[in-house]
Amino acid sequence: MKVYKAKDYDAMSRKAANIIAAQVILKPNSVLGLATGSSPIGTYEYLAAKYQNGDVDFSGVTSVNLDEYKGLDASNDQSYRYFMNQNLFSKVNIPLENTYVPDGTEPDSDKACAAYNEILRKVGTVDLQLLGLGHNGHIGFNEPGDFFPDETHCVDLAEKTIQANKRFFASAEDVPRQAYTMGIGTIMRARTVLVVVSGADKAPILKQVLEGPITPQVPASILRLHPNAILVADEAALSETDI
Numbered sequence: 001m002k003v004y005k006a007k008d009y010d011a012m013s014r015k016a017a018n019i020i021a022a023q024v025i026l027k028p029n030s031v032l033g034l035a036t037g038s039s040p041i042g043t044y045e046y047l048a049a050k051y052q053n054g055d056v057d058f059s060g061v062t063s064v065n066l067d068e069y070k071g072l073d074a075s076n077d078q079s080y081r082y083f084m085n086q087n088l089f090s091k092v093n094i095p096l097e098n099t100y101v102p103d104g105t106e107p108d109s110d111k112a113c114a115a116y117n118e119i120l121r122k123v124g125t126v127d128l129q130l131l132g133l134g135h136n137g138h139i140g141f142n143e144p145g146d147f148f149p150d151e152t153h154c155v156d157l158a159e160k161t162i163q164a165n166k167r168f169f170a171s172a173e174d175v176p177r178q179a180y181t182m183g184i185g186t187i188m189r190a191r192t193v194l195v196v197v198s199g200a201d202k203a204p205i206l207k208q209v210l211e212g213p214i215t216p217q218v219p220a221s222i223l224r225l226h227p228n229a230i231l232v233a234d235e236a237a238l239s240e241t242d243i
């Protein structure tokens with residue numbers, strides 16, 4: 001894994017945006033895999049600025065998001081579709097019809113996951129997959145478990161994830177208990193994987209990801225086997241490693 005150490009969240013965001021911009025400049029019809037959460041917000045801000053400066057054109061880009069809460073629709077301000085519209089899609093010229101997020105409104109999990117797998121097959125190999133890192137090592141909503149799930153599936157959110165995400169909801173009870181997520185297999189088949197990690201609270205898990213055993217108990221550890229994985233992390237997040 002190639003590691004870039006950034007001074008802080010802003011420097012991390014700027015570096016990650018530069019890498020994504022380079023991808024889109026070199027291949028204007030890139031398929032970008034996108035993430036939500038607090039880690040990529042700064043990256044999206046820099047990308048929006050690059051679009052506004054005329055440095056990057058997103059008109060040929062297709063995007064597929066990692067995950068969505070089951071039961072939330074696009075008008076719910078906690079849905080990941082809403083997040084993407086707010087933080088990126090409304091600020092750049094990506095055609096909205098070429099942006100895909102799992103359908104949280106589909107109550108039949110098998111149907112929702114099969115439909116998303118079909119979309120992933122249609123758009124083809126993801127050129128660059130952006131990822132954040134959960135405190136328990138999850139990527140997308142692939143929680144610690146006994147195996148690495150291959151394709152899109154419905155997950156029961158880990159208690160740690162519910163606790164981490166409750167800050168965005170009125171209370172922990174309001175956090176959905178299930179989500180649809182892209183599988184680890186799909187993530188690993190992306191041509192490039194770009195992970196952004198910031199903050200001292202992520203330092204213990206990042207150490208495990210980089211230096212511990214490669215195990216589905218720490219899902220992100222498998223990224224060390226990816227032929228083109230890039231980690232952009234700030235000093236605080238890397239503070240428990242020798243990097």
Ligand code: F6R
Pocket residue numbers: 034035036037038039040066067131132133134135138139140141
């Ligand atoms: C979001 C996602 C999650 C987050 C992770 C870190 O689409 O797939 O895996 O990347 O929970 O979240 P933050 O960045 O909020 O710490």
